[in-house]
Amino acid sequence: MTTLALKYRPRLLSDLVGQEGSVKALANALKRAKESGRIHQAYLFAGVRGTGKTSTARILARALNCAEGPTATPCGVCDPCRAAEQPDSSLDIVEIDAASRASVADARALREQVQTRPAFCRYRVYIIDEVHMLSTEAFNALLKVIEEPPPHAIFVLATTELQDVPDTIKSRVQIFPFRLIPVGLIEGRLKHVCEQEGVEAESGSLRLVAEAGQGSMRDALTILDRVIAAGDGKVLEEAVREQLGIVSAHLVQGVMSALAIGDTAALVEACRELNEQGADWATFWRELVLAFRDRLEQEARAARGPQDLLRWARMLQLLLSRERDLRDSSLPRVVVELALVTAAQLPHLAPLDALVSGAAVRPPGPPTSPPPVPSRAPQAAPAPEGPRRVPPATPPAHAPARAQAPPPPGPPAPAQLRMACSEALRAVPGLRVLGTAPQMATDLRWEPPVLRFRFPGNVRQTLQDLEREQANPHVLAALAAVLPGLRELEVRFDDGPAGTQAERPEDRLRREPGFQELLRLSGGEVLEIRREG
Numbered sequence: 001m002t003t004l005a006l007k008y009r010p011r012l013l014s015d016l017v018g019q020e021g022s023v024k025a026l027a028n029a030l031k032r033a034k035e036s037g038r039i040h041q042a043y044l045f046a047g048v049r050g051t052g053k054t055s056t057a058r059i060l061a062r063a064l065n066c067a068e069g070p071t072a073t074p075c076g077v078c079d080p081c082r083a084a085e086q087p088d089s090s091l092d093i094v095e096i097d098a099a100s101r102a103s104v105a106d107a108r109a110l111r112e113q114v115q116t117r118p119a120f121c122r123y124r125v126y127i128i129d130e131v132h133m134l135s136t137e138a139f140n141a142l143l144k145v146i147e148e149p150p151p152h153a154i155f156v157l158a159t160t161e162l163q164d165v166p167d168t169i170k171s172r173v174q175i176f177p178f179r180l181i182p183v184g185l186i187e188g189r190l191k192h193v194c195e196q197e198g199v200e201a202e203s204g205s206l207r208l209v210a211e212a213g214q215g216s217m218r219d220a221l222t223i224l225d226r227v228i229a230a231g232d233g234k235v236l237e238e239a240v241r242e243q244l245g246i247v248s249a250h251l252v253q254g255v256m257s258a259l260a261i262g263d264t265a266a267l268v269e270a271c272r273e274l275n276e277q278g279a280d281w282a283t284f285w286r287e288l289v290l291a292f293r294d295r296l297e298q299e300a301r302a303a304r305g306p307q308d309l310l311r312w313a314r315m316l317q318l319l320l321s322r323e324r325d326l327r328d329s330s331l332p333r334v335v336v337e338l339a340l341v342t343a344a345q346l347p348h349l350a351p352l353d354a355l356v357s358g359a360a361v362r363p364p365g366p367p368t369s370p371p372p373v374p375s376r377a378p379q380a381a382p383a384p385e386g387p388r389r390v391p392p393a394t395p396p397a398h399a400p401a402r403a404q405a406p407p408p409p410g411p412p413a414p415a416q417l418r419m420a421c422s423e424a425l426r427a428v429p430g431l432r433v434l435g436t437a438p439q440m441a442t443d444l445r446w447e448p449p450v451l452r453f454r455f456p457g458n459v460r461q462t463l464q465d466l467e468r469e470q471a472n473p474h475v476l477a478a479l480a481a482v483l484p485g486l487r488e489l490e491v492r493f494d495d496g497p498a499g500t501q502a503e504r505p506e507d508r509l510r511r512e513p514g515f516q517e518l519l520r521l522s523g524g525e526v527l528e529i530r531r532e533g
Contacts, residue, residue, distance in 0.1 A: 005221040008193055010055045011085075013063070013072055017189050017217060018181030019052055025176065026056070027072035030063050034070050040174050042146050042155045044131075046162040047178025050216025054129055056178075057156040058084055061093050061125035064154060069122070080121045092121040098133040107138035111145045114153050123154045131157040132164035139166050147172045180215025183207070189217060190224055194235065199228055201235035208240045245280040252287050256295065259315060259344050262426075267340045271333060281332035285323060292316045307464070315343045417444055420482040421451070428478050437466045442494070449487035451479060457493045467491050473520045 010016050013023045022045075033039035043060070045053040059074075062084035066074035074081050083090035096110070110126070118124040128134075134142075146155055146169065157173060159165055187210040194201045209227060213220030223244070224235070231239040241248065251270060258266035274284060296312045322339040329335045412420065418438040426435035438444055440463065443454035455463060469475050470489040480486040 003222070004193060004197075004225045005218045008189075008196075008221065010052060010059065011062075011076070012074070013056075013059055016052050016056060016059075018185045019056070019178055022056070022176040022178060026060060030070045030072045033064075039064070039070065039154075041149045041153060042157075042173040044157045044159070044162075044165070044170065044173040044175045045178055046159050046165075046175060048180060048215060049160055050213070050218030050220075051178040051181060052217065053158040053178050054127065056176075057125075057127045057158060058093070060156060061123075061127070061154070064123050064125065065092065065121035083121070090121075091119040092124045093127070094124065095127045095129065098128050098130045102134050102138055104135060104137035104141055107134065107141035111141060114145055114150060117150075117152050122152075124152055125154045125156060127156045127158065129158045130160070131169075132159045132161040136166070139169055143168055143172070181213075181217055182215075183210045183213075186210035186213055186215075186217060186220050190220060193221065193224065197228075199233060199235060202237045205235045205237040205240045208237065208244065208246060209235070212240075212244050212246075245283045247274060247277070247279050247284045247287060249287075252284070252291050255288060255340070256291050259340065262344045264341050264344050267344060268337060271337045271340070274336075275333055281336055282326060285319070285326055285336065289316070289319050289323075292319060305464070311346070314346050318343045318346065412446065414444065417446055421479060424478045424482050425475070428475055434466050434469070434475070437463055446483055448483075448485045450490055451483060451486055451488075452490045452492070454492050454494070460493045463491075467493075471516060471519065473516070 013027055016023050029039060043057075045056060047053055062074045062081050063072060064070050065080035065084065067078035067080065068075055074084075076082075080092075084093060088095070094113075114124075114126070116124070145153075149155060155173070157165075157169075162170075162175075187206050190206045190209060191201070193199075194206070205227075206224075209223050210220055212223050227235055227240050227243055230243050240246070251273065255267060255270050258264075258270065274281070292312065293316065296309070296316055299309055299312055319339060322335060325339075326332050326335050418441070421438040421444070422435045425437065428434065437453065440459060441453045441455055443452070445452040445454075453466070460467070470491050476486060476489065479489070
């Protein structure tokens with residue numbers, strides 16, 4: 001039984017897929033050879049496996065020796081054309097595997113054989129496959145005959161490692177690159193093969209087979225042969241995923257969504273599910289990286305802001321950097337879990353410059369002095385100006401011991417206030433990134449009913465989401481859960497030299513009671529404010 005890769009092997013230049021540049025150049029060379037009787041006698045086909053190098057060499061031999069040739073469209077019925085279908089039975093088409101005949105003795109024997117004239121055809125064509133496997137001495141032995149071959153000899157060299165071919169050989173041959181075949185072209189060829197074979201294919205299944213071929217038509221046809229056998233004569237998407245070890249697209253999208261919102265619990269659960277399915281971790285990683293690449297392209301085409309683009313780019317860069325660790329590790333699940341958890345936290349990390357600015361740039365204020373120690377019975381301490389808690393006064397030693405009422409609740413400590421606000425903001429759907437804002441503030445004050453944020457001016461671009469959403473009723477409701485009585489946020493940036501900032505018209509609009517009431521009743525959010533006219 002003939003495999004699909006052999007049955008649908010190209011037999012004409014027009015049958016080659018994805019190599020239009022090389023096909024056009026060879027067709028023009030054959031046309032000129034027909035008109036002038038002269039043709040170049042040494043070629044080098046270079047490219048990855050399965051892109052048609054050896055098939056093109058056989059097509060070239062057939063086109064040169066056709067009774068109507070040299071021609072780019074051999075007839076296929078004359079004796080030379082039929083002989084080219086089975087080169088092993090033709091004396092005038094010599095195929096040599098350089099991997100098994102790489103010694104200098106083999107090269108010298110070939111050099112002597114070249115002098116023999118063709119038995120039946122116009123040219124004797126020598127096809128040397130994997131030519132980069134020849135030794136240095138063998139290349140030197142062939143150098144002269146390739147440079148000045150007999151008029152009846154044509155050399156076609158094929159290699160997957162062009163960089164290993166000596167420059168002395170490259171300078172004496174015409175080099176034709178064979179590039180990776182695009183996935184769309186492979187998918188179209190697979191559809192044609194299925195139609196010819198009467199095989200039913202599910203939507204999307206051939207796309208998976210084409211992607212698994214990784215630019216090689218032969219590999220894709222070989223995979224298709226296996227999938228048809230597994231599907232009892234049908235190409236089923238489930239069978240393709242099972243044969244190739246591809247995880248479901250739903251699971252990949254679920255992992256990407258969990259990464260986007262920083263849901264580490266969902267990521268760990270996804271890894272457990274993958275482990276139970278026995279999925280190939282390298283294949284899953286490749287699918288996830290490709291899905292992230294597609295998402296980054298969508299964000300770029302949608303003209304998102306720089307923060308959104310950098311967020312996806314940073315996660316994608318982290319995933320790519322862990323690919324080598326995944327290949328070399330004996331515990332791939334641990335590598336995947338560690339990388340995913342780390343990537344999930346990237347959107348919530350504050351930039352280094354913001355942290356440095358937050359520690360170095362503090363708004364000027366009056367120096368604080370320690371509270372006076374009372375000489376008599378303890379009295380209620382005055383309310384502090386900011387969130388800093390003033391410790392209660394210590395009663396004097398001579399004061400009589402008596403039961404005291406608990407002090408009135410004061411504002412939370414700065415560290416507690418920042419932590420509580422961060423957790424509350426992270427709970428806002430779609431705005432989890434705002435959870436880093438309290439940690440980046442140079443000053444955070446809870447002065448009921450207003451929560452005041454103050455930031456250095458150089459982080460305004462980073463915190464544009466918080467500035468835009470400060471009047472969002474959902475954000476206010478989330479913060480009010482930890483700060484009862486909250487009605488307004490105030491976000492200020494130290495833009496001026498004296499720590500002042502001019503109020504913008506859109507800021508005044510956000511604080512307008514009527515506008516806030518409209519947002520509350522409609523359940524809407526402020527996406528953009530523009531001034532026109």
